[in-house]
Amino acid sequence: MTERNALANAKVNLNLIVQSPASDGYHPIRSLAISVDMADRLAMAISEEDLFECSAEDLNHEGNLAWRALVAYRNRSLTHRPIALRLDKRLPIAAGLGGGSADAAAALVLAKEYFSADLDAEVEIAADLGSDIVFCLQGGFAMLEGRGNDVKPIEPLPEDFALGVATPPFELSTGAVYRKWDELGEPEGPAIGGDALPPSMRDYPPLRNDLYPAAVAMEPGIAEWRDMVERTWSRPVFMTGSGPSLAAYFIDRDEANAAAASAPSGHRGSFAAEPVGSGVVLV
Secondary structure, three states, rough: OEEEEEEEEEEEEEOEEOOOOOOOOOOOEEEEEEEEEEEEEEEEOOOOEEEEEEEEEOOOOOOOOHHHHHHHHHHOOOOOOOOOOOOEEOOOOOOOOOOHHHHHHHHHHHHHHHHOOOOHHHHHHHHHHHHHHHHHHHHOOEEEOOOOOEEEOOOOOOOOOOEEEEOOOOOOOOHHHHHHHHOOOOOOOOOEEHHHHHHOOOOOOHHHHHHEEHHHHHHHHHHHHHHHHHHOOOOOEOOOOHHHHHHHHEOOHHHHHHHOOOOOOOEEEEEOEEEEEOOOOEO
């Protein structure tokens, strides 16, 4: 088998409504999530021994979610052939863009290609490893419910906007943000609605991210960054996931590219992206 490559597309939460934790400790959510065409790249090939390499030094170890996903699939396939997996990171880490989950989803797709095309275990493995991985396997546009692994696809894919994204210079732990949300008394986040949304999104109630107040409580600089980005981009800006990445709607990629290029200095990454129908793309 020659080397196979896959793109692991980022996930953006267009809203994120959080509910009180259930008896298992997890917070039920409702979230409109969409895949966008900014991606990490994974390459898998035959090897004489297991080998994992990642361009991000902090993630270059066998505890990486992508490697864990590949090994879990291989174990289910009852084969032990050695494999080499290389992960080239483009998405910022701990940024609310689902990068680790997207990488794991791409690793599962590559593992299915290599180990057993007949073994339909990827969704179950994804749910065991992390809720967002289930969506990233499918991608597109969907309503996420429960722990985030109840994925209800929505058609058609919105095509009337692009997103500008800027990641402030902070890293946040998802679990810590949820715990802070509990401590704060389960606040609602600021909402964007009406003409501030593209036409395809106006049939939904105003979109909000309930984790925003918790993220700001943990890192007040996020609010300062949101104010700066809103002034620079001259439009409402929202936080995706547990943060700190900030995003806004633009008419098309050209407009979003111009916005990304004008993002305040000091960010961990800024880019323009458009919705895509897949979470993982074999290339």
